[in-house]
Amino acid sequence: MNYPIWLVPFLGGSWIIGIISIIHIFISHFAVGSGFYLALTERKAYKENDEGIYDYLKKHTRFFVLVTTAGGAITGVGIWFSVSLVSPDTIAILIQNFAFAWAWEYLFFAAEIATAFAYYYTWDKVSKEIHLKLANLYLWFSVFTLVIINGILTFMLTPGKWIQTHNWLDGFLNPTYFPSLFIRILIMLAIAGIYALVTSSRIKDDNLREKMVKYSAKWLMPVFVAGPIIGFWYFTQIPHETIMTIANGIQTSGVGNFSILTRATYLSLILSGTIVVFAYVGPYLNPKGFTFGISLMFLLCGFMVTGTTEWMREMLRKPYTVYNYIYSNGVKKDEILNIDKMGFLKSGKWANACASKTDNDIQKGQIIFRYECMSCHTVDGYRSMKKLLGTRDQDSIVGFLNLLHQTEPAKNPYHGIMPPFAGSDEDIHLLSSYLYSINNSPNSSDHKISSR
Amino acid sequence: MATELLPDGTSPEKSINPLFKWLNDRLDLVSIWQLAQKKEVPIHKHSIWYYMGGITLMFLIVQIITGILLMIYYVPDLNSAHASILKINTRIDFGWFVRSLHCWAANLMIFVVFLHLFSTYFMKAYRKPREITWLIGMGLLVLVMGFGFTGYLLPWDQVSLFATKIGLDITSKVPVLGDQLATVLRGGSIISQNTLSRFFAIHVIILPLLLFGLLGIHLLLIQLQGISTPKSIKVSEVKYEKFFPDFIFKDLLVWILALNVLFVLVTFLPWGLGEEADPFAPAPIGIKPEWYFLAMFQFLKLIPAYIGPIEGELFGITIIGLIVLILGLVPFWDTGASKKLSKLATYFGLIVLLSMIIFSIWGALS
Numbered sequence: 001m002n003y004p005i006w007l008v009p010f011l012g013g014s015w016i017i018g019i020i021s022i023i024h025i026f027i028s029h030f031a032v033g034s035g036f037y038l039a040l041t042e043r044k045a046y047k048e049n050d051e052g053i054y055d056y057l058k059k060h061t062r063f064f065v066l067v068t069t070a071g072g073a074i075t076g077v078g079i080w081f082s083v084s085l086v087s088p089d090t091i092a093i094l095i096q097n098f099a100f101a102w103a104w105e106y107l108f109f110a111a112e113i114a115t116a117f118a119y120y121y122t123w124d125k126v127s128k129e130i131h132l133k134l135a136n137l138y139l140w141f142s143v144f145t146l147v148i149i150n151g152i153l154t155f156m157l158t159p160g161k162w163i164q165t166h167n168w169l170d171g172f173l174n175p176t177y178f179p180s181l182f183i184r185i186l187i188m189l190a191i192a193g194i195y196a197l198v199t200s201s202r203i204k205d206d207n208l209r210e211k212m213v214k215y216s217a218k219w220l221m222p223v224f225v226a227g228p229i230i231g232f233w234y235f236t237q238i239p240h241e242t243i244m245t246i247a248n249g250i251q252t253s254g255v256g257n258f259s260i261l262t263r264a265t266y267l268s269l270i271l272s273g274t275i276v277v278f279a280y281v282g283p284y285l286n287p288k289g290f291t292f293g294i295s296l297m298f299l300l301c302g303f304m305v306t307g308t309t310e311w312m313r314e315m316l317r318k319p320y321t322v323y324n325y326i327y328s329n330g331v332k333k334d335e336i337l338n339i340d341k342m343g344f345l346k347s348g349k350w351a352n353a354c355a356s357k358t359d360n361d362i363q364k365g366q367i368i369f370r371y372e373c374m375s376c377h378t379v380d381g382y383r384s385m386k387k388l389l390g391t392r393d394q395d396s397i398v399g400f401l402n403l404l405h406q407t408e409p410a411k412n413p414y415h416g417i418m419p420p421f422a423g424s425d426e427d428i429h430l431l432s433s434y435l436y437s438i439n440n441s442p443n444s445s446d447h448k449i450s451s452r
Numbered sequence: 453m454a455t456e457l458l459p460d461g462t463s464p465e466k467s468i469n470p471l472f473k474w475l476n477d478r479l480d481l482v483s484i485w486q487l488a489q490k491k492e493v494p495i496h497k498h499s500i501w502y503y504m505g506g507i508t509l510m511f512l513i514v515q516i517i518t519g520i521l522l523m524i525y526y527v528p529d530l531n532s533a534h535a536s537i538l539k540i541n542t543r544i545d546f547g548w549f550v551r552s553l554h555c556w557a558a559n560l561m562i563f564v565v566f567l568h569l570f571s572t573y574f575m576k577a578y579r580k581p582r583e584i585t586w587l588i589g590m591g592l593l594v595l596v597m598g599f600g601f602t603g604y605l606l607p608w609d610q611v612s613l614f615a616t617k618i619g620l621d622i623t624s625k626v627p628v629l630g631d632q633l634a635t636v637l638r639g640g641s642i643i644s645q646n647t648l649s650r651f652f653a654i655h656v657i658i659l660p661l662l663l664f665g666l667l668g669i670h671l672l673l674i675q676l677q678g679i680s681t682p683k684s685i686k687v688s689e690v691k692y693e694k695f696f697p698d699f700i701f702k703d704l705l706v707w708i709l710a711l712n713v714l715f716v717l718v719t720f721l722p723w724g725l726g727e728e729a730d731p732f733a734p735a736p737i738g739i740k741p742e743w744y745f746l747a748m749f750q751f752l753k754l755i756p757a758y759i760g761p762i763e764g765e766l767f768g769i770t771i772i773g774l775i776v777l778i779l780g781l782v783p784f785w786d787t788g789a790s791k792k793l794s795k796l797a798t799y800f801g802l803i804v805l806l807s808m809i810i811f812s813i814w815g816a817l818s
Contacts, residue, residue, distance in 0.1 A: 286701035
């Protein structure tokens with residue numbers, strides 16, 4: 001509410017972040033996982049004195065450098081742009097707390113990129129021992145980028161003692177830090193294997209292709225052996241309320257939208273299960289029949305698993321962006337009482353500036369809608385208000401907003417699912433006027449104030 | 453007995469465990485293995501269509517398992533049917549999941565059966581000696597659509613009631629036996645408990661029995677006759693791979709992909725339930741049948757009430773019947789002996805397919 005709003009029609013800003021992030025994660029996990037893959041496979045080539053593996057690795061490295069540096073860089077910058085525009089309040093908190101950690105992360109990231117290029121350009125130009133050292137160096141730099149970013153990502157779900165101390169290290173080494181770190185490393189190994197299957201399926205020599213396809217398929221095994229155990233550990237560390245939301249959705253997924261977290265969890269588990277079967281009956285049992293086309297389908301499956309799992313992880317901390325501290329709409333939990341007294345439009349700097357440009361109730365209500373609701377809803381697209389409001393009259397909308405206004409869990413059935421409404425009775429009136437106008441005005445949802 | 457039977461090249465007698473030996477003595481597993489080794493699948497640019505039959509089978513397995521689970525809680529009684537589905541959707545752990553799997557897999561199965569049918573048609577795989585396989589395939593398509601039609605009424609909500617009413621009205625217009633057939637299905641002159649009971653029995657007993665019988669023959673014939681290669685593919689362009697294990701493994705991968713599509717649909721779009729059916733309420737506005745009947749529905753809608761002395765719907769159904777008949781009898785008029793007839797069969801198939809797509813989209817949008 002202190003920054004301008006980025007309007008993304010139909011899809012909503014959160015999905016813009018989501019789409020870019022999922023692509024970025026699928027690439028960045030490949031980057032770190034490949035640190036292990038390149039180092040261990042190069043060691044294998046030297047140990048077995050197999051020139052075939054050596055030649056394959058050279059080609060694989062070109063693919064790896066292209067994908068991780070170009071794709072990773074574009075999507076990485078994309079995340080910063082989109083996150084800063086969609087959730088400026090949250091990103092401000094993260095920067096204020098983790099500036100030092102991020103500085104280190106950038107340092108390791110720069111070193112990682114430089115080492116990746118050095119690794120690629122020094123094939124056959126330096127001794128085997130030095131080249132292997134470069135592989136090991138890349139591995140360490142890439143793992144350190146994970147070690148740091150993992151602290152910031154997990155902080156958002158389980159800020160731990162930080163809530164009381166506001167000490168960055170308390171937030172960094174939070175309850176889900178270690179389970180998340182270990183499970184991510186396992187997932188990264190699997191993703192490195194999936195990408196390697198694409199390149200190894202193109203090897204011309206039949207024997208070498210079968211050997212490398214089978215070898216790359218084995219990289220999926222660690223996550224399926226240790227993954228469930230670490231996954232269970234991870235789930236024991238997440239907030240109890242989140243677990244309850246998943247449990248409630250087990251029965252009610254057939255009706256209503258509030259079971260989306262449960263459904264995302266199902267999908268993540270099911271797709272993860274099918275991918276292991278795919279890896280086993282495909283490249284592992286039948287490396288001969290594992291063609292380039294099938295490897296691309298497998299890559300798509302891997303992308304789907306990554307996408308749903310990351311989506312589920314994001315949903316775990318809803319309706320917060322930093323659990324128990326700041327809601328997804330940028331309203332801090334401990335500011336709600338103050339906003340209720342002052343009124344929403346008077347509490348936020350930018351919201352106040354926008355509201356001062358109009359005397360129209362509907363337009364003022366639209367400003368509140370954009371700040372308080374649009375982080376999760378759109379007017380007529382994703383989680384469409386048009387659809388959700390249906391034929392409700394203004395009184396019933398007011399009644400609903402009054403329910404949302406309650407901060408006590410017993411009085412608000414949407415507690416833990418949606419942020420409570422922050423604002424005065426006047427704000428409720430303004431917002432309800434706008435919401436009612438969406439389905440009941442000749443120019444519904446077309447109140448242009450952004451140009452003012 | 454041959455000694456090069458196992459995939460690793462070892463003799464079965466040497467490496468086999470006692471259980472295998474015990475089973476082999478009774479079931480002659482080695483001969484089955486030999487047979488599987490001999491069976492080959494052609495690989496060429498149209499090979500992808502060979503997977504459609506397997507995907508259909510996989511969705512059928514999903515249907516059987518989820519159907520049995522749903523039967524545990526479903527009550528085929530007019531006063532309880534809707535409530536039992538509501539209970540499955542809201543109070544039974546994972547009930548919504550099983551029901552959504554059943555409903556989505558049914559739709560996907562019908563879609564893949566259509567793909568299977570038309571791919572077989574355009575590859576001319578119906579020609580000698582596969583005429584019977586083709587006819588049975590057509591019969592299976594009718595059965596699958598019958599499953600869809602009878603299953604649609606079971607939740608007993610407003611849409612299912614009125615869609616069934618429309619379907620039975622159309623059935624009654626079928627020449628000669630239509631009226632009697634609709635009455636038998638309905639169990640009287642109006643949709644009632646009799647209809648629900650009959651549809652339930654047809655859905656869970658009669659159709660499955662017919663399906664298993666026809667499917668068994670269909671699969672047996674495929675095993676006996678092998679997989680056909682389109683004549684348009686040159687012999688030099690065709691490679692062969694072993695059915696077991698090479699093709700089977702690839703088939704499994706395709707199954708996994710198809711399952712993933714099913715799970716994504718189930719998770720993002722769980723199957724809902726409308727208001728309980730009220731036979732005395734007016735029909736919901738814009739009521740339409742399921743997508744696989746939409747082309748036929750739209751076509752019948754376009755026909756005027758009377759064409760000369762003939763009733764419009766009767767005329768439309770006769771036309772549809774003739775098209776199905778020509779399609780079904782294609783192996784007997786396109787035997788491969790005449791290039792002209794071969795081309796005619798291709799164009800006829802294309803017109804039918806395009807018409808189905810256009811009428812379905814038109815029906816959905818109108």
